[in-house]
Amino acid sequence: MxxxxxxxxxxxxxxxxxxxxxxxxxxxxxxKFKEFVLPDIKNSAKLSIKxxxxxxxxxxxxxxxxxxxxxxxxxxxxxYSSTEFSNLIAKKIMARTKSLVFIVGGAFGISEVLYKRxxxxxxxxxxxxxxxxxxxxxxxQLYRGFKILKGEKYHNK
Numbered sequence: 001m002x003x004x005x006x007x008x009x010x011x012x013x014x015x016x017x018x019x020x021x022x023x024x025x026x027x028x029x030x031x032k033f034k035e036f037v038l039p040d041i042k043n044s045a046k047l048s049i050k051x052x053x054x055x056x057x058x059x060x061x062x063x064x065x066x067x068x069x070x071x072x073x074x075x076x077x078x079x080y081s082s083t084e085f086s087n088l089i090a091k092k093i094m095a096r097t098k099s100l101v102f103i104v105g106g107a108f109g110i111s112e113v114l115y116k117r118x119x120x121x122x123x124x125x126x127x128x129x130x131x132x133x134x135x136x137x138x139x140x141q142l143y144r145g146f147k148i149l150k151g152e153k154y155h156n157k
Contacts, residue, residue, distance in 0.1 A: 002033075002099045003032065003102070005033070005034070005035045005036065005102050005103075006035075006036045006103045006104070007035065007037055007038065007103075008037075008038050008040060008041075008056055008105070008106040008107075008131075009039070009106070009131070011132045011135060012132065016132050016135070019136040019140075020139055024139060027139065030146035035135075036063060041055045041059070041106075049108045052106065053108055053109060053110070054113070056105065057110065058111075060114060061117060064117065068098075069092065069097045069099065069100050069119050070103060070114075070118045071102050071103070071120050071122050072105070072115070072122070073104045073134060073138060074110060076123065078120065078123065079122075079125070079126070085122075086144075086145040086146070089142075089146065102122070103118075124137055124138060
């Protein structure tokens with residue numbers, strides 16, 4: 001199963017970039033993981049928030065395949081423990097999901113077109129994190145999920 005991760009804009013903080021690289025390296029032992037960093041929308045300062053969200057949504061939507069199973073990282077999404085998240089990954093593997101896609105929206109959220117396209121929503125926490133931090137937190141949780149799935153030591157239960 002391929003796991004794709006779509007984000008808008010680059011991570012700028014050095015320590016987060018290093019953390020992301022570390023978890024991507026670790027994930028490579030468990031799955032085919034590919035991050036797609038989509039460019040910020042040009043002239044976004046001239047757009048309303050709604051227009052910006054629509055353009056970001058259209059950009060992401062244009063990169064999706066029809067058979068992608070899409071999960072939005074969204075504050076209103078379902079929350080899982082690390083073990084429950086690992087079980088979700090296992091179910092997608094067992095269902096022979098070809099491509100599991102996780103999406104982080106832009107700074108102002110996720111457009112309606114992406115909500116309509118999504119198969120489900122996932123919340124990492126009730127707390128709010130910067131979009132840059134979410135990327136590393138998600139990769140760490142994905143790595144943790146695979147470690148749990150394989151029964152390997154990492155998760156303290």
